[in-house]
Amino acid sequence: MKAILELHDIGYQVAQNQILQNISLSVAAQDYITITGPSGSGKSTLLRIIASLLTATKGEILFKGQNIMEIDPIQYRRKVSYCFQQPTLFGRTVADNLDFPFQIRQVIPDVDKQKAALKVVGLPETYLNKRITELSGGEKQRVAMIRNIMYVPDVLLLDEVTVGLDEENKRIVNNLIEHFHTDHQVTILSITHDESEIKQASRLLTITKGRLEESK
């Protein structure tokens, strides 16, 4: 399978602190990669660099063969979408959040699509008008995830999205990831310590002290 993402000798340094070094990785289209490693090892930093929310201080990243520095970051982030560990929802209601992906594309929000997405994560369509302050942690994470996939990206970067969730919510989120991987051919890079998700994945990478190793 052709590589969708290629990382060549990525390094990231803040002042004298070397956070990532010599990271090279080839991600094939439709790969499902999980990344583990101790806290502070640089996992989130790596994902944020891939998402173009940070720029590597060394090396280069190719997306479909093109250096990401040559691609408009906004267009790139719509194709390589990053989900945060503890997401913040915007505005007042769930709809405010699910409208955002449409608004940034200057498109009228597709309510049917929003309702269908809510259904996929086990939330009733009446939730569109629910206030975000009334959602549980698991529901917030589910809403945040469908916000990322209202327009299906090529690559989904997941930063410990199931951490702190109960078993039921974990199962729903993992099913959603699996659904997008198999049914929509989305390439997945996921930081996780969740055994069931690691089993689901095709490759397992470990980051220790800013260096990457492949273990599956």
Added chain:
Amino acid sequence: MNLDVNNWSLTLAMLLVMIALWIGYREKLGIDREIIIGVIRAVIQLFVVGYLLKYIFKVNNVFLTFAMLLIIIFNASWNAQKRSNGMTNALVISFVAILVSTGVTLGVLILSGAIKLIPSQVIPISGMIASNSMVAIGLSYRSMNTQFRDQRQSVLERLALGGSLRDASIGILRESIKTGMAPTIDSAKTVGIVSLPGMMSGLIFAGVDPVHAIKYQIMVTFMLLSATSLGSVIACYMAYRNFYNTRKQLKESASED
């Protein structure tokens, strides 16, 4: 005119400063020096400006009037940028925002015939406009800095979803513009009830009929709304990109390269 502040009454009025000094001394506030410097500066600055204005009014030259306006606008910009916490280009942004807000407001007042294009009217009015615009811009900068720090996560999420810099900042922009305008809106609501503002008080002092004086105050209220809204909008829209780098990533602060 029934105005008669002679040098002797001014000297006696200086006793009022003694009250402030006495309070500072008794309460051990440690501000005696600040008060004395403040008083000396105020007296010198006002004397200088008094004689300068007398000269400019007498000469009545358009270029000299505009030169004076530019000095006022530059000083206002210099003070506004101090509130920006080291933001790149803050002086230029403040200057453009104050120049446009003062220029447009002044232009409307002159074209509508509310004031005449003579130094004794243009200069004091410009000073009022520029200083209010300056305060509004300073408040907007402060609000922007605080919000970009406090709402960092939310801005990052909007960027991660593929939002443009404007999409990611729009909430902060609106809030910062509102913050800049808030004091003017509040004072517009309470004018006449809580305060009898400077313009109106000055005219009443000078013996003008209060009914006539309020018309000027209404004009001032309108012009300050225009000046603060224009100043805040221009400054905020020019400044928010400073919080991002060329790769459209959120920086740690607006002063970072």
